[in-house]
Amino acid sequence: MSMPSFALVRPRAVDEALEHLARHGAEAMLVAGGTDVVPNLRAGLFSPRVVVDLKGLGDLSGITFDRERGLEIGALATLTAVAESQLVRQHYPVLAQAAGTVASPVLRNMGTLGGNLCLETRCRWYNQSYFWRQSCGFCLKKDGTVCHVAPGGKRCWAVWSGDTAGALLALDAEIEIAGPAGRRRLSLTDFYKNDGVDRIHLGRGEILTRILVPATMAGYRGTYHKLRIRNSIDYPLAGVALVVKVEDGVCRDARLGLVAVNPAPVLVREVESLLVGQRFTPELTEAVVQAVVRTGKPLTTSMSTPEYRREMLRVFSRRALRELWRENGSH
Amino acid sequence: MAQFSVVGQRLPMVDAREKVTGAGVYTDDLVLPGMLVGRILHSPHPHARIHSIDATKAAALPGIVAVITGKDFPNRYGILPIGHDETALAVEKARYVGDNVAAVAAVSDQAAVQALDLIEVDYELLPAFFDPNETMKAESNWIHDDKPHNIEKEYHHHFGNVEEGFAQADAIREDHFFCPGVTHVAMEPHSTLAHVEDNGRLIVWSSTQVPYYLQRTLSNVLGLPMDRVRVIKPLVGGGFGGKSEVIPLEVIAACLARAAGRPVKITYTRDEVFYAHRGRPVQVIDLKMGVRRDGKITAVEARIVQDGGAYCGYGPVTLLYSGALLGAMYDIRNMKFDGYRVLTNRPACGAMRGHGTVNTRFAFESQLDMLAHAVGIDPVEIREVNLLKPPCITVNQLRVTSYGYPECLRQVKAKSGWKEKKGKLPFGKGVGVAGSHYVSGAANAIVRSGTPHTTIDIKANPDGTVTIFTGASEIGQGSDTMQVQLVAEELCLHPRRVKLVAADTDRTPVDLGSYSSRVTFMAGNACLQAARNLKSTIFSVVARRWNVSPDQLEMRDERVVLCDDSGWSMSFEEAAKCAIDHLGEVVATGSYSPPQEAQGGKFRGAGVGPSPAYSYSAQVAEVTVDTETGQVTVDRITVAHDCGRALNLMAVEGQVQGSVWMGLGQAVQEEMIWSQGLLMNPSMLEYKSASTLESPEIDTIIVESVDPEGPLGAKEAGEGSLAAIIPAVANAIYDAVGVRLTSTPFTPEKILKALREQQKKVAQRNGGSER
Amino acid sequence: MNKESIQLHVNGVRHEIEIPPSKTLLEALREDLRLTGTKCGCDDSSCGCCTVLVDGVPMLSCVMLAASYPDASITTIEGVAQGEQLDPLQEGFCVEGGAQCGFCTPGIILTAKALLDRNPKPTREEIAQAISGNLCRCTGYTQIYASIEYAIKKLRTTPVAAASGGR
Structure with a gap:
């Protein structure tokens, strides 16, 4: 099945890419690995006149680590590169783990970390062919007026379905965005809007260029639990990323990110206050679980039911805490 | 085996080289000079009357060579002589979302897609039917006027006397089973290239399992004598039954080629493959079985409702297989079968690997397991108690000439470590056994002739x-x-x-x-x-x-x-x-030609089920159930398949493993998910065909019963092992955690729910005993 | 539709073709270069049938815009054999039954080739991981493992063949 026609530009530098964006405005669309954008173009979800291919921006694929400055990853680093990077695995294992669960090996060879952070939100009423969407009268997110997930509402609940954002939120990451006015830095928590349609704070003329993880988070224990039906290929149906710093069985720091249950990846902020200074107890675990399910609000956006996804948030949170703290924390 | 020199070896497939080099030619790889792209306009409505179709704008678009609608090719067809209810394109009504309404031939795919958008169809929406039980109650707006109450066909068979049989039973169970639809998902999307030669002769290359039936159908639809139609089958990228009847694109491509006067190729997009479907129907099974204390089955009674979708297809055959093979691998003297093939406003179902037998086998082998536990007999043994004694004729008049099932059971029991494991593994781990069988060809042709x-x-x-x-x-x-x-x-x-x-x-x-x-x-x-x-x-x-x-x-x-x-x-x-x-x-x-003795009984519906020989399979599945997530992991499968004689051991093993694997998909993760008439997962992403990471090792044993009439003793190998894995996994889940799943697939959510209900019951029981 | 002249470097041969920039590499390979060994099995980059090697790395040609890869060295299934001499992987898929219908075969052979180029002695678990983005509907994967393991064994016993790996 062929795609709608568009022009393709292949800038060699960020400034050149920004020029294209400035020139074409709303008619331009960025593509990096293409694993998200191209199938969406084919399904008629977007019809840009100009596609700006970022693959030529070679200086944006590096991965560096510095004890002072922390981890810096170019937005074009592939998910395979992130998952296999010794630096990432050693200092920020949760990120390597999350990146290593994205889709399938062959898709990780193409998909980029920046792309994964800018993923289009997903919904079973949206990620369908043009014909299919026409058959259901389209939806609020694209070409229609009704949300089939929450009929009567005016809000789109398409779900954030990237894996790495949860880990990076937990790691307190920042991102660098290049735009007409230069480069700015933003905490990843401020990047997401929790809106299925307008998902991220990335202006029309902007490009996400770098992902930065603070040095202070290096060495944190971390784990990512992902719900999916197939252990490869699939997007997450729910995901819990947890990082903790434990000393002598006492939690010194803890952060927990959720993906695939809300229109944005979210940090469960209560977790930090619940756990810091505490020793592991089952009661504390249940308090975290409660906080998680208060934050994660799965709806009927995917093939798995909201009830089951919510239940898995509970199981995954419990397991993550046990894994990182109870079993390993005491020695 | 010393008596053969070529047979029995692990010989590479004769077409392997072209498949590994990329040189092999599949239909979509073909190009003819002047070839056009064909595209189909599908109905967005599940049930709608078509008042008019205006294609003038589409036809006027640059690059469009032909536009056709149902009226242009009104001859009816269908794979069964009793089910000619399809036309190349919808004539009066569209009957499912995805039904074929109009088609265009264009110089490019883009032009064709654009043209489809310009075809104006005046639809009148009609009430639509989606539930197999509800659809039978319909008083009007029937999907086909000549099928009252949307019942395509019903059959009622009674052999022996079930009332007497149940009266002799020491334990009786009645259970309700449900299986949602599953579909073939051959890796190659269907493709057809059609060309009308200068002399008016139609030549068609197509991804088909049935070139001869396609030739017949094209001759019928286009009103050409058989000898004016030539069908060529290039390499086919998997069928599994999904290419075993005439699929709409094959007819439409031929019609377009005639209308355009140029070669036309249609290759389905993946979602069109899902709409074309012809896979395993939704099936509702009420099964009753009785056994004596010694495990002997005294009677079996089944009511089966199959949701066949909007067209007949193979429907009655699918239904009849469900009844005919229900009890035929065991010695059962009293059997009753009430079957209904009903119509709904969804894509037509058809033949899929294990045709008709799979869901009923799941129900039967699950219930037999329950009865084994009820009377305290080992599940392998209860099967051994009920074996046939061939050569013999079953109660429904199927002739059994060779029967490796006892040996299959013996071998999987030994190889899987059944004795050491059954009932003895820690909570959360379990083993289950089940059997299945299949025909080695139908003894009666679809179109009866000499x-x-x-x-x-x-x-x-x-x-x-x-x-x-x-x-x-x-x-x-x-x-x-x-x-x-x-x-x-x-x-x-x-x-x-x-x-x-x-x-x-x-x-x-x-x-x-x-x-x-x-x-x-x-x-x-x-x-x-x-x-x-x-x-x-x-x-x-x-x-x-x-x-x-x-x-x-x-x-x-x-x-x-x-x-x-x-x-x-x-x-x-x-x-x-x-x-x-x-x-x-x-x-x-x-x-x-199959011998007369193999052709079965004379009762209505007796034509389906008889085969010159039957294959048999026994399987043991070993599973782990995660009681917090409900996730079942199939750790190991041991299968023994009786193929009569393995003409090519490698190919036989490949067929058996492929069958077991496909059955496992239906057991744990595959299903067609619907919202009314909309298929929610018409894609490779959302229809969960297993990757390597959910696919366990399949320990494969080949049993050679050497059939007296098979070629050098051979029988079938490609279907008979599909069904048993589903009940084997269900039975293993029961062994692992004590819950019984009666609907496929055994999703984590269903297992978790069953575990919760079980806990509730245990809690209630404990609470009660304390008082 | 606007066409542009683009370069592709496929199986060691440089091609210049006129295509619209929206054309995928998969379409360009199949339609313009008539290299039809690369297959299209789905529309949402989920099946792996269209896998090709890009500078030795397996990627899905259905999500690659052909015009985006003028500098890359692309290997398709047609470029795997050395003339008449099959690659050990191709031989393995013949001898061990890894190719039934053959439609997923090109993609899996290429993915496996990239794996063996990096790791000549993968375990079965590593093989399963590596090809987990390539779906097969015929085999249940068991004979695919055997086919790849045949090649591993052959490459180990014939060092000359091993040297022909890489890109």
Whole structure:
């Protein structure tokens, strides 16, 4: 099945890419690995006149680590590169783990970390062919007026379905965005809007260029639990990323990110206050679980039911805490 | 086995090289000069009357060569003579989301897609039916006017006396089972290239399992005599039944080619493959079974409702298989079957690997497990108690000539460590056993006639090679290789001397197609017969030359040898040349028709189920259930399959493993998910065909019962092992955690729910006993 | 539709073709270069049938815009054999039954080739991980493992063949 026609530009530098964006405005669309954008173009979800291919921006694929400055990853680093990077695995294992669960090996060879952070939100009423969407009268997110997930509402609940954002939120990451006015830095928590349609704070003329993880988070224990039906290929149906710093069985720091249950990846902020200074107890675990399910609000956006996804948030949170703290924390 | 030289080996498939180099040609790889792209406009409504179609704007678009609608080609067709309810494109009504309404041929895909958007269809929406039980209650707006209450067909069979049988039972269970639809998802999306030659002759290349039926259908729809239609089957990228009846694009491409006067190719997008469907129907099964204390089954009664979708397709056959094979692998004297094939406003169902037998086998083998536990008999043993004693005729008049099932059970029991594991593994781990079986071809053809089911020609060439001309359809299952091996074996030739021309209706004799696992048995027997006839033709010439009797001659190691102490022999090449010189051309024919005794009973519906021979399978699944997530992991599968004789051990193992694996998909993760008439998962992403990471090792044992009528004893290998894995996993889950799943797939959510209910019951029971 | 002249470097041969920039590499390979060994099995980059090697790395040609890869060295299934001599992987898929219908075969062979180029002695678990983005509907994967393991064994016993790996 062929795609709608568009022009393709292949800038060699960020400034050149920004020029294209400035020139074409709303008619331009960025593509990096293409694993998200191209199938969406084919399904008629977007019809840009100009596609700006970022693959030529070679200086944006590096991965560096510095004890002072922390981890810096170019937005074009592939998910395979992130998952296999010794630096990432050693200092920020949760990120390597999350990146290593994205889709399938062959898709990780193409998909980029920046792309994964800018993923289009997903919904079973949206990620369908043009014909299919026409058959259901389209939806609020694209070409229609009704949300089939929450009929009567005016809000789109398409779900954030990237894996790495949860880990990076937990790691307190920042991102660098290049735009007409230069480069700015933003905490990843401020990047997401929790809106299925307008998902991220990335202006029309902007490009996400770098992902930065603070040095202070290096060495944190971390784990990512992902719900999916197939252990490869699939997007997450729910995901819990947890990082903790434990000393002598006492939690010194803890952060927990959720993906695939809300229109944005979210940090469960209560977790930090619940756990810091505490020793592991089952009661504390249940308090975290409660906080998680208060934050994660799965709806009927995917093939798995909201009830089951919510239940898995509970199981995954419990397991993550046990894994990182109870079993390993005491020695 | 010493008695054979070619048969029984792990011979590479004859078409393997072209498949591993990319040189092999599938339909979508073909290009003809001037070829156009065909695209189909599908109905967005599940049930709608079509008042008018205005295609003028579409036709006026640059690059559009032809636009056609239902009125242009109104002849009805369908795979069954009793079910001609389809037309190339919808004539009056659209009956499912995805039904075919109009089609265009264009110079480019973009132009075609654009044109579809410009076709204006005036629909009147009609009430639609989606529930198999509800649809039967419909009083009006029937999906087909001539099918009152949306019942396509119903059958009621009663053998023996179930009332008496149940009266003798010590334990009786009645359970309700539900299976949602599953579909084939062959990796190759359907594709058809059609071309009307200058002389008006239609030539069609298509991804089909049934070139001969496609030829018949095209002749009917286009009003051409059979000899004006030529169907060629290139390589087919998997079928599993999804290409075993005529699929809409095949007819539409031919119609477009005629309308456009240029070659037209249609290749389905992946979602169109899902709308074309013809897969396993939604099935609602109410099953009742009684056993005596010793495990002997006294009676079985089933009510089966199949949601067949909007068109007949293979429907009645699917339903009849469900009834006919329900109890036929065991010795059961009292059996009752009430079956309903109903119509709903969803894509038509059809034949899928294990056709008709799979869901009922799941129900039966699950219930047998429950009854084994009820009377305190080991699940393997309860199966052994109920074995047939062949040769025999089952209560529903199926003739069983060879029966490796006891051996299959014995072997999987030993190899899986059943004795050490059953009931003895820690909570969360368990084993389950089940059996299944399948026909080696249907004893009765779809279109009844005196024509043999398969005819094979073999021609001797002057270079000492022979060429098989066969209508049989290689779809990846290895049928070309099987035929080459049998002919090589019979002629004592190296397989490289055996060439094959297949599945081209102009050049090859009739074979009914690759469905119901018929090819090994039928084309195999025809190949042997043809090879014997060829040998005898060549021998008669050589015998005359040597002035000996032909029956003194035999083939040994690529030579014709005189069986005395003369030491006379002649290379096959020389002998073939000699025969060709003498006769001009040396061609021998063989054919196969199932024997009268195999054709079953005389009651209504008795035509489906009879087969010249049946394959058998026994399986043990070992699972781990995560009681927090409900996730079941199948750790190990042991399968033993009775294929009569393994003509090619590698191919047989591949077929058995592929069957088990596909059944496992239905068991744990595959299903078609619907919202009314909308298929929610028409994609490879959302229809969960397993990746390597959910696919366990399948320990495969081949049992050879050597069927008296099979080619060198062979029976089918590609379907009989599919069904058993589903109940084997269900039974293993029960062994692991004590919960019983009665609907597929066994999703984590269902298992978790069952575990919670069980905990609740235990809590209640404990609470009660304390009081 | 606007066409542009683009370069592709496929199986060691440089091609210049006129295509619209929206054309995928898969379409360009199949339609313009007539290299039809690369297959299209789905429309949402989920099946792996269209896998090709890009500078030795397996990627899905159905999500690659052909015009985006003028500098890359692309290997398709047609470029795997050395003339008449099959690659050990191709031989393995013949001998061990890894190719039934053959439609997923090119993609899996290429993915496996990239794996063996990096790791000549993968475990079965590593093989399963590596090809987990390539779906097969025929085999249940068991004979695919056997086919790849045949190649591993052959490459180990014939060092000359091993040297022909890489890109």
